[in-house]
Amino acid sequence: MSFEFPLLSLIIWLPIIFGIAVFATGNDRNAQLARSIALTGSILGILVAIPLYTSFDSSLATMQFVENHVWFERFNVNYHLGVDGISMPLILLNCFITPLVIVAGWQVIKTRVSQYMGAFLVMSGIVNGVFSSLDAILFYVFWEASLIPMFLIIGIWGGPNRVYAAIKFFLYTLLGSLLMLIAFIYLYQTSGGSFSIQDYHQLAIPMTPQILIFVAFLLAFAVKVPMWPVHTWLPDAHVEAPTGGSVVLAAILLKLGGYGFLRFSMPIAPDASHYLADMMILLSLVAVVYIGLIALMQADMKKLIAYSSVAHMGFVTLGFFLLNAYGIEGAMVQMISHGFISGAMFLCVGVLYDRLHSRQIADYGGVVNKMPTFAAFFMLFAMANAGLPGTSGFVGEFMVIMGTIKINFWYAFLAATTLIFGAAYTLWMYKRVIFGAVASPAVEELQDISKREFVLLAILAISVLWIGIYPFPLTEVMHATVDQLLAHVSISKL
Amino acid sequence: MNFISPEFAPAYSEIFMLVMVCVVMLADLSAGGNRRYVAYLLTQITLMGCGLLTFLSFTTEASQTFSGMFVDDALADILKLMVYGTVSAVLIYSHAYISDRGLLRGEFFSLILFATLGMMVMISASHFLTLYIGLELLSLSLYALVALRRDSIMATEAAMKFFVLGALASGFLLYGMSLIYGATGTLHVSQLAQIIQSEASSKEVLVVGLVFVVAGIGFKLSAAPFHMWAPDVYEGAPTAVTLFIGSAPKLAAFGFVMRLLVEGLGEMVADWQGMLIILAVMSMAVGNIAAIAQSNIKRMLAYSTISHMGFLLLGFISADSNGYSSALFYVIAYVLMTLGTFAMIMLLCRSGFEAENISDFKGLNKRNSWYAFIALVLMLSLAGIPPMIGFYAKLAVLQAVVNAGYIWLAVAAVLFSLIGAFYYLRIIKMMYFDEPETDEPILPNNDVKILLSANGLAVLALGIFPQALMGFSLYAIQNSM
Numbered sequence: 001m002s003f004e005f006p007l008l009s010l011i012i013w014l015p016i017i018f019g020i021a022v023f024a025t026g027n028d029r030n031a032q033l034a035r036s037i038a039l040t041g042s043i044l045g046i047l048v049a050i051p052l053y054t055s056f057d058s059s060l061a062t063m064q065f066v067e068n069h070v071w072f073e074r075f076n077v078n079y080h081l082g083v084d085g086i087s088m089p090l091i092l093l094n095c096f097i098t099p100l101v102i103v104a105g106w107q108v109i110k111t112r113v114s115q116y117m118g119a120f121l122v123m124s125g126i127v128n129g130v131f132s133s134l135d136a137i138l139f140y141v142f143w144e145a146s147l148i149p150m151f152l153i154i155g156i157w158g159g160p161n162r163v164y165a166a167i168k169f170f171l172y173t174l175l176g177s178l179l180m181l182i183a184f185i186y187l188y189q190t191s192g193g194s195f196s197i198q199d200y201h202q203l204a205i206p207m208t209p210q211i212l213i214f215v216a217f218l219l220a221f222a223v224k225v226p227m228w229p230v231h232t233w234l235p236d237a238h239v240e241a242p243t244g245g246s247v248v249l250a251a252i253l254l255k256l257g258g259y260g261f262l263r264f265s266m267p268i269a270p271d272a273s274h275y276l277a278d279m280m281i282l283l284s285l286v287a288v289v290y291i292g293l294i295a296l297m298q299a300d301m302k303k304l305i306a307y308s309s310v311a312h313m314g315f316v317t318l319g320f321f322l323l324n325a326y327g328i329e330g331a332m333v334q335m336i337s338h339g340f341i342s343g344a345m346f347l348c349v350g351v352l353y354d355r356l357h358s359r360q361i362a363d364y365g366g367v368v369n370k371m372p373t374f375a376a377f378f379m380l381f382a383m384a385n386a387g388l389p390g391t392s393g394f395v396g397e398f399m400v401i402m403g404t405i406k407i408n409f410w411y412a413f414l415a416a417t418t419l420i421f422g423a424a425y426t427l428w429m430y431k432r433v434i435f436g437a438v439a440s441p442a443v444e445e446l447q448d449i450s451k452r453e454f455v456l457l458a459i460l461a462i463s464v465l466w467i468g469i470y471p472f473p474l475t476e477v478m479h480a481t482v483d484q485l486l487a488h489v490s491i492s493k494l
Numbered sequence: 495m496n497f498i499s500p501e502f503a504p505a506y507s508e509i510f511m512l513v514m515v516c517v518v519m520l521a522d523l524s525a526g527g528n529r530r531y532v533a534y535l536l537t538q539i540t541l542m543g544c545g546l547l548t549f550l551s552f553t554t555e556a557s558q559t560f561s562g563m564f565v566d567d568a569l570a571d572i573l574k575l576m577v578y579g580t581v582s583a584v585l586i587y588s589h590a591y592i593s594d595r596g597l598l599r600g601e602f603f604s605l606i607l608f609a610t611l612g613m614m615v616m617i618s619a620s621h622f623l624t625l626y627i628g629l630e631l632l633s634l635s636l637y638a639l640v641a642l643r644r645d646s647i648m649a650t651e652a653a654m655k656f657f658v659l660g661a662l663a664s665g666f667l668l669y670g671m672s673l674i675y676g677a678t679g680t681l682h683v684s685q686l687a688q689i690i691q692s693e694a695s696s697k698e699v700l701v702v703g704l705v706f707v708v709a710g711i712g713f714k715l716s717a718a719p720f721h722m723w724a725p726d727v728y729e730g731a732p733t734a735v736t737l738f739i740g741s742a743p744k745l746a747a748f749g750f751v752m753r754l755l756v757e758g759l760g761e762m763v764a765d766w767q768g769m770l771i772i773l774a775v776m777s778m779a780v781g782n783i784a785a786i787a788q789s790n791i792k793r794m795l796a797y798s799t800i801s802h803m804g805f806l807l808l809g810f811i812s813a814d815s816n817g818y819s820s821a822l823f824y825v826i827a828y829v830l831m832t833l834g835t836f837a838m839i840m841l842l843c844r845s846g847f848e849a850e851n852i853s854d855f856k857g858l859n860k861r862n863s864w865y866a867f868i869a870l871v872l873m874l875s876l877a878g879i880p881p882m883i884g885f886y887a888k889l890a891v892l893q894a895v896v897n898a899g900y901i902w903l904a905v906a907a908v909l910f911s912l913i914g915a916f917y918y919l920r921i922i923k924m925m926y927f928d929e930p931e932t933d934e935p936i937l938p939n940n941d942v943k944i945l946l947s948a949n950g951l952a953v954l955a956l957g958i959f960p961q962a963l964m965g966f967s968l969y970a971i972q973n974s975m
Contacts, residue, residue: 026863072961074968075893115863137889141880148874151919155927156859163927167919174879174915178908181889185896185904 007051008065008081011091012129015045015098019121022114031113035106038117042099045124049095056088058477061484063134063198064088071138075188077195080134085481086262086332087131089474090255093339094131096463097251098124100456101244104347107452108243108354109157116157119149120244127252131259136184136195140177143256147173150245150253158240165233165240172233176220180264183216187268201267204493207275214272217265224257227317228287231310238306239359243350246302250309250342255335258316262328262485266320270489273323280321281407285414287314292421296428301349301359304429305342308385311418312338318415319400322407323489328482329475330399336474337384337392337467344381344460348374351453352433356442361432365439370446375434377449377457382430384464386423392467501559504566507547507574508614514540515607522600534589537603538582541610545578554973562682563621569974570618572966573749577617580742580829581610583949586941587837588734594845597642597732605642606738609635613746619753622671622681629667629714632746633660636739640731652730659723663713670706673699674759683758690761701765707754708769715747717773717807718780721800725784728796729850733843736792737836740799741829744806748825751810756818756975763813770807771903777804778910785917791839791852794917795832798876801914802828808907809891812898815971820890823967827875827887827956834872834949841865841938841946855921857930865936866925868950875953877918878911883957890964 018041025034056064063082071079083091101120109116126149129142147170155166188195191203205213223230234254238246266273288311295307312334319331351374352367353359368375384391389398397418405412438444449457467474502509518540522533548571556567585606592598612632619625637660641653675681677699678689689695712720728736755766781801788794806828809821842849842858859866875882888911895904938946956963 072959072964074961074964075889112859115859141885144880144885148879151922152926155923163923166927167916167923170919171912171916175912178912179905182892182896182901182904182908185889185893186901188893189896 006067007048008067008083008128008132010048011045011052011095012081012125012132014048014125015041015121015128016125018042018044019118019125022118022121025114028111028113031110034114034117035102038102038121039099041121042102042124045098045121046095049092052083052088053092053477056083056477058085059480061085061480065132066134068134071135075137075195076193077137078135079138080196081132081138082134083132085478086485087259088477089332089336090259091128091131093255093336094124094127094252097248097339097343100343100347100459101247103452103456104247104350105242105244108350112156116153116242116244119153120248123149123153123248127256130256134197136187136197136200139197140181140184144174144177146253146256150249153245153248154237154241157242158245160240161236162240165236168233169237172223172230176223176230179216180220183213186213197263200264201488203268205269207271207494210269210272210493211275214265214269214276217260217269221257221260221265222283222317224260225254225313225317226257226310227283227314228291228310231287231291234310235303235306238309238346239300239302243346243353246346246350247343250305250346251339254309254313255339258313258320258331258335261317261320266323266489267485269493271492271494273321273489277321277323281318281411284314284318284321285411287311288318288418289414289421292418292425295425296421298425299361301352301361301429301433302346303359304361304425305345305349305385308345308422308425309338309342311422312342312385315397315400315415315418318411319396319403322400322403323486324403324406325482325486326399326406327403328486329478330396330401330403332396332478332482333392333399333467333471333474334396337396337464340460340463340467341381341384341391341393344377344457344464345385347453347456347460348378348381351449355446361429363440364433364443365436366434366443367446368434369438370443371448373454374449374457377461378430378434380461380464381457382426384468385426387419390465390468392464392471394468395471500561501557503551504557504559505564505618506551507544508611508618510547511540511544511607511611511614514543515604515611518607519600519604522603533600533603534585534598537585537607540607541578541582541585544614545575548574548578556974558620560624562684563624564615564618565620566618567974569749569752569970572970573617573745574614576826576829577610577613577742577745580745580833581606581738583833583945584734584738584741586945587833587840588737590939590942591734591840591843592732594843595643595732597734602639602642605635605639609639609738610742613742613749616746616753617749620683620757622675622683622754622758625750625753626664626668626671628746629750630664632743633664636660636735636743639735639738640727642735643732646730648730649732650730652727656723656727659713663710663720666706666713667710670703670708670710673703673706677703683753686758687760690759700762704759704762704765705769707759708766708773711747711751711754712773714750715744715803715807716796716800717803718776718800721777721780724800725788725793725796728792728799729790733792733836733840733848737833737840740795740832740836744803744825744829744832748806748822752818755810756813760813767811767813770811771900774804774807774811775903775906777801777807778907779804782910782914782917785914788917789852790850791854791921792850794852795835798914798917799832801910802876805888805891805907805911808895808903811900811903812894814894814898815968815975816897817891817894818975819964819968819971820887820894822971823890823964824887826963826967827883827953830949830953830956831872831875831884834868834946834953835876837942837946837949838865838869838872841936841942844934847934852921852924853931855924856928858925860930861933862936864947868946869925870922871950871954873918873921875957877915879915881954881957883953883960883963886957886960886964
């Protein structure tokens with residue numbers, strides 16, 4: 001299919017240009033203007049992304065909407081964009097989440113509004129760039145650049161311990177990505193001077209370098225996902241970040257790591273992937289079981305959801321390294337679904353935090369008496385987080401467990417414990433926060449959600465239910481790509 | 495005995511510079527009083543004139559003169575043009591600072607011009623003695639510049655340290671050169687290469703000489719373990735002088751290494767490669783780790799310079815035009831970032847207030863978000879985060895290192911730059927996350943405002959479109975080897 005219009009460039013640069021326009025509105029006297037421009041930009045961001053879905057040919061496994069221009073000749077680096085069935089849903093997810101975040105910060109953010117709104121728009125564009133880059137250096141530039149706005153968001157609008165969290169977030173991620181850069185440079189040398197990711201897919205590499213490349217990629221992506229044991233930055237970052245920051249972090253930025261495994265680790269180092277698959281599965285199971293238990297013990301709602309994110313992302317890496325179709329597709333669905341659910345969960349906590357300025361579970365109790373509508377929404381998302389059938393959380397987890405059982409019964413057994421732990425930590429938190437007697441005079445004075453908050457949560461609720469009941473439109477677009485990926489990974493490159 | 499007049503044409507810009515230095519000194523004497531602007535304007539005109547002369551005589555053909563002691567080739571012209579531009583920017587940035595502090599005297603300008611002349615001679619030298627003369631002219635001017643604020647104990651101490659250690663380094667260099675002369679019988683850069691190639695010289699003596707030469711280079715580049723002078727000098731000198739020391743001489747030092755090691759002793763690459771690896775790794779380690787502990791921004795930037803010089807040396811290790819052009823790209827990027835960073839420090843200074851501590855950056859975003867943004871770009875660039883130019887500089891050098899087969903060295907380099915990222919982030923933290931300590935408005939002159947904005951945006955824009963500068967560096971190297 002030929003589509004001459006540079007759609008992907010538009011999807012990347014439109015939010016960035018709007019972000020710069022928002023920065024240009026200057027100080028807080030123009031806050032309302034900044035908000036309006038930001039909302040316009042983010043909604044236009046969705047609109048321009050729609051053709052990506054409607055014109056996407058899901059029967060093809062090749063890259064679509066390809067753009068290829070020389071960027072700098074010195075190292076043969078190209079401005080090479082394209083999407084397939086793996087990256088396209090993630091771009092849509094990102095475009096979808098951005099306006100929600102803008103709206104969520106509408107009233108809550110009162111200082112330096114233009115910088116806040118602008119940072120989210122710029123980040124949205126950068127993340128679209130990460131998902132659509134087909135050139136390693138272009139990918140790396142977008143990948144690292146996405147750190148900058150998030151670093152500032154956590155550091156400027158975050159909680160009391162924000163500086164520690166922001167710097168930890170930045171340095172942790174930088175550590176992983178620098179080794180990935182070395183891997184890229186190595187591949188550039190071995191491929192005879194190419195930074196094209198698709199060239200790397202075809203490149204024959206002996207076993208030892210493959211394992212080293214795999215490990216370098218693993219460090220970059222495992223930190224981002226995050227996998228146990230390099231997950232410790234995530235609870236800190238989540239707790240300190242403002243609500244919008246947490247939503248984007250959980251819904252979008254963690255997906256960058258998962259995407260990296262599919263785009264780089266597995267196709268570039270297939271033999272190492274097979275060789276190390278058991279290790280990856282075990283690490284993922286540790287995340288699922290052990291982090292699930294840790295989540296049970298949290299007294300801070302955001303921390304609890306952060307640990308639950310680690311556990312759910314453990315399912316994603318588990319699914320990938322089963323190296324079968326169920327596993328990978330399930331993991332992809334899980335990524336999208338986790339984007340909606342964790343985003344919604346953080347928004348719910350944000351709703352409570354805006355009113356009471358506390359994230360401690362112990363400070364709440366009996367919220368349902370004062371905020372019935374909110375309690376209903378929160379219930380739905382809590383159930384989805386626990387993996388209730390009919391919600392999007394179930395589909396991905398079920399597919400991954402199906403995939404696991406084909407490999408090893410005991411793996412599947414351990415993976416399935418998530419259904420118990422997930423229900424335990426989510427619903428127990430829900431019970432303590434929402435039910436019971438009204439805990440304090442502060443809770444007594446709570447107001448139910450505003451229209452703005454209602455719209456936000458309703459949109460997310462519809463998405464969660466839609467994928468839960470009818471996931472076909474989502475799985476359909478990725479079939480061909482996943483099949484091709486599996487076929488590619490099964491061929492040795494030695 | 496008949497006297498043959500040498501061909502002067504390749505050295506026109508140097509001659510013009512020398513004449514103009516005298517003019518500046520005389521003009522300043524006669525202008526006197528409140529008309530110090532004359533010296534400033536004349537200096538800028540001199541730099542422009544030199545730029546014009548160099549630009550007009552630009553050629554890719556190397557032309558030698560003064561019995562082959564002086565060479566004018568593509569690399570020399572390009573480096574010189576950059577030196578003029580850098581010095582000119584230094585003067586614009588520092589004008590307000592020095593006039594606030596009563597340093598706006600003719601000496602400042604004539605010393606800067608003498609130093610510039612020294613750099614030009616270094617860049618164009620094709621004989622060890624010419625190299626040495628250029629280096630000494632530069633160094634002596636710099637010693638005097640550091641001591642310009644003569645009633646300041648810090649500055650005097652810094653100048654003293656700089657002078658003693660610098661003189662020691664020059665001694666090393668001279669001793670090394672004399673050993674090399676002893677082994678080969680020549681000081682001509684081009685003949686040297688041939689004699690070493692023909693293996694007519696004693697290898698042992700040469701290697702000993704090389705060790706001394708590399709030690710001298712290490713001193714001049716402030717590479718560890720010869721870096722001791724840098725933090726004290728950076729801290730003690732007036733910020734305007736620190737800006738000068740930190741920027742243009744690095745370009746000259748690049749030329750110096752090219753002439754000395756690559757063109758002169760290129761046949762001994764196997765010997766100096768190992769030495770440079772040690773210098774590079776130590777510099778990156780010392781620079782990045784020691785910078786964390788600094789609370790004085792100028793000291794911190796001195797250590798940051800040390801680590802950047804380590805990275806620069808990595809570019810030479812691969813010993814091919816790919817590596818040299820990467821190093822040239824790195825040094826250009828580095829100069830651009832340093833200019834902006836020190837200009838930012840001077841921006842925060844007021845009359846009667848020296849911005850010296852990292853904490854002076856606190857709350858810059860609230861005081862003026864545009865300059866905070868420029869400083870953000872500069873810090874991220876120094877840390878090597880894309881899409882700033884600092885990233886591509888690191889990419890180019892790392893690529894050359896991996897190409898030469900030293901993957902472990904590349905891994906070590908990125909790990910040290912990870913440590914380095916911390917202290918640049920700390921400045922960003924001060925600017926964006928902390929509350930300002932003062933509401934004093936930041937009111938630079940228009941020329942500084944425009945130049946600083948352009949400088950910051952160039953760091954960003956050259957990162958988004960790096961081809962021009964990368965291709966330019968490659969062109970400069972390929973046409974001079």
